[in-house]
Amino acid sequence: MTSLENIERYYDDVPRAAARVEEFGPLRLFVRENPGFPYYARPAGSGGEASVADVDKVRARQRELGVPEAFEWVAEVTPGLRAAVEGSGLTVSEHPLMVLAGEPGPAADTPDAEVRVLAADDPALALALAATHVAFGASGSQQEIADRLTADGAVEVVAAGIRSGRRIVAAAVTADGQALCGGSCMPLEGVAEIGGVGTVPAARRRGLAYAVTRALAVAAGEGGVHTLFLSAEDEAVARMYARLGFVPLATALIAEAGEGE
Template sequence: MLNRIEAYYDAVPRSSARAESHGPLTLFVQSGDGWPYYARPALGHTGEVPVEAVERVRARQRELGVPEAFEWVAETTPGLRAAVEATGLTVHEHPLMVLEGEGVPVPAPGGFAVRMVEADDPALESAVAAPYAAFGADPGPGTTERIAERLTAGLTRLAAAYDPTGRALAAGQHQPVGAVTEVVGVGTVPEARRRGLGLAVTAALAADARARGTETVFLTATDETVARLYGRLGFRTVATALIAEG
């Protein structure tokens, strides 16, 4: 299972980023506009990672003007954490969860509709904006167009929860690569939280992935409290995702 997820982690950024090899680490560098990527262990590397290798990647990230960020799975590359921490970065732990079975459907709360959103949907812009608003950010120019291109290419699947006026109050994505997909970017605008919209969107994404024949559906929870919510949908913790940023 973890090997399959590692292969996915190595493959999914390559649709919109270039991969730079730095010995035991791979640095993904965003091509054009969009969310900046991070460094990960090189696919297949499971041993120790020298502190010097982490420092070289951090220097390259500073040169590129991108965040000094690393993401990896603790159980797959246990030797990386000490090296990252030795350079002064703080490492955060997050439950890595995999969907068991077909998942549990969650009906939308009364007055709301949860559905998949396609590239030509008139409400696409609202669905793209909702997760950014959830984290107090702005999508930036061109974001809706980039998501539309990814939807058309089959690289991204998008679900959103709409109020009766047609405004998306929560949304999220899954990004299929072969038989594996990750649920990412689920967010609810602040004024609509605690209504179950994010959970309903996550359930819709999981159901869409299964309907498309995806064998492995996984996500990273913020913390154990959020993990318990995802557990109600059939997700189970299988490992620990580690994230470090400068």
């Protein structure tokens, strides 16, 4: 099985641990059943071509559920879906899909923080998860977000994943316990995607995202992962991942409703 086949299977399998599946012919919607980031819709793997009407049906269901109207897929695997998604009025963005080739690159010096893989009971876990939210524009302070994630059970869901070996979380943590950068991956049958690596704005450009990503890559490899991949935000971020040993494989496509839609 090729890397792309492994990744395609992973995309379809990994949400099932925390979501139910709703089928819409050539499309499949994952509906999260516990706290955490909402999932997306993607190709069902049935071989059929999705139409604009198919996409419209899924979007209507997402609105009914109160979740983002979001679709994710690999361009090279399902090339015809883009036309249907754009025909439905969604905006599609392209992201380099990269896979680690060999051992991860050299460690980076991070004098401002210790970069470590977190245990389920690590006191920095909630703040590490909150760092990702802050990095991607969530409202509220990092502590407020950490408190919210703890109260709604999201931190415990992640902690349970760490205890079971289904999730790896790494963070850059200061001496006084502040998490400046966080990220995670979810190994499944030798495949894992690194995602959600984010640095709080005040700590950017210090190499922390590189160091956290490397820590995740090392831990994943030690845990038996043979196919480690990620989607870079853009070409500039892809160059950072290239320094770690990630090479381009394909193009990840993400479709979302624009403002006012």
